[in-house]
Amino acid sequence: QKEVEQNSGPLSVPEGAIASLNCTYSDRGSQSFFWYRQYSGKSPELIMFIYSNGDKEDGRFTAQLNKASQYVSLLIRDSQPSDSATYLCAVNKGGSQGNLIFGKGTKLSVKP
Amino acid sequence: ETGVTQSPTHLIKTRGQQVTLRCSSQSGHNTVSWYQQALGQGPQFIFQYYREEENGRGNFPPRFSGLQFPNYSSELNVNALELDDSALYLCASSLAPEETQYFGPGTRLLVL
Numbered sequence A: 001q002k003e004v005e006q007n008s009g010p011l012s013v014p015e016g017a018i019a020s021l022n023c024t025y026s027d028r029g030s031q032s033f034f035w036y037r038q039y040s041g042k043s044p045e046l047i048m049f050i051y052s053n054g055d056k057e058d059g060r061f062t063a064q065l066n067k068a069s070q071y072v073s074l075l076i077r078d079s080q081p082s083d084s085a086t087y088l089c090a091v092n093k094g095g096s097q098g099n100l101i102f103g104k105g106t107k108l109s110v111k112p
Numbered sequence B: 001e002t003g004v005t006q007s008p009t010h011l012i013k014t015r016g017q018q019v020t021l022r023c024s025s026q027s028g029h030n031t032v033s034w035y036q037q038a039l040g041q042g043p044q045f046i047f048q049y050y051r052e053e054e055n056g057r058g059n060f061p062p063r064f065s066g067l068q069f070p071n072y073s074s075e076l077n078v079n080a081l082e083l084d085d086s087a088l089y090l091c092a093s094s095l096a097p098e099e100t101q102y103f104g105p106g107t108r109l110l111v112l
Helices: none
Strands: A004-006 A011-014 A019-025 A032-038 A045-050 A054-058 A061-066 A071-076 A085-092 A100-102 A106-111 B005-007 B010-013 B019-024 B031-037 B044-050 B053-057 B064-068 B074-078 B087-094 B107-111
Touching: A004 A085, A011 A019, A019 A032, A019 A085, A019 A106, A032 A061, A032 A071, A045 A054, A045 A061, A045 A071, A071 A085, A100 B031, A100 B044, B005 B087, B010 B019, B019 B087, B019 B107, B031 B074, B044 B064, B074 B087
Parallel strands: A011 A106, B010 B107
Antiparallel strands: A004 A019, A019 A071, A032 A045, A032 A085, A054 A061, A061 A071, A085 A100, A085 A106, B005 B019, B019 B074, B031 B044, B031 B087, B044 B053, B064 B074, B087 B107
């Protein structure tokens, strides 16, 4: 079992719809969770982080964390063509080391 | 823009050669982490430097080595290059090892 798993997609949604991106992780002791957006040929850009169970909202983005189910998700409301990118889920196990463990990413395509 | 810079942007080397990649961290950040991202994969953790000391290492051979300077900039050195070392090399800086990481633009290395 991979440490962080994501559906590679592509996930295709129409403009204005809600895009739902999902991620599961294997280490129950993981402390913090991150979503990065990566445009083709570019480096990852931080969208959101979440540490506690529940929802965290920032503009059109909502991160959801369920530690009991070892599941983290990202919702993008009112999706725009500019949201088309690969979304990377990353997990930090915590402790004194800060290495992020990434999933392979989900490719999102928002159709006008 | 994250304030993290990397050089060079692109590099072409031949098998067996050595390469040095450079990273300048965001102002105020004392931690630098290096990642390798192969095409179609998520970034893989190489190592992290905190206050000039290595603070964790991923599953990479010893020919991958690093350094952090008193101004917290960092270098990644790769000896005896192999074809599989072709990838995007990402540097991320953070306020502390366990804090949120912000990525630079990356260096794309091609080994022929």
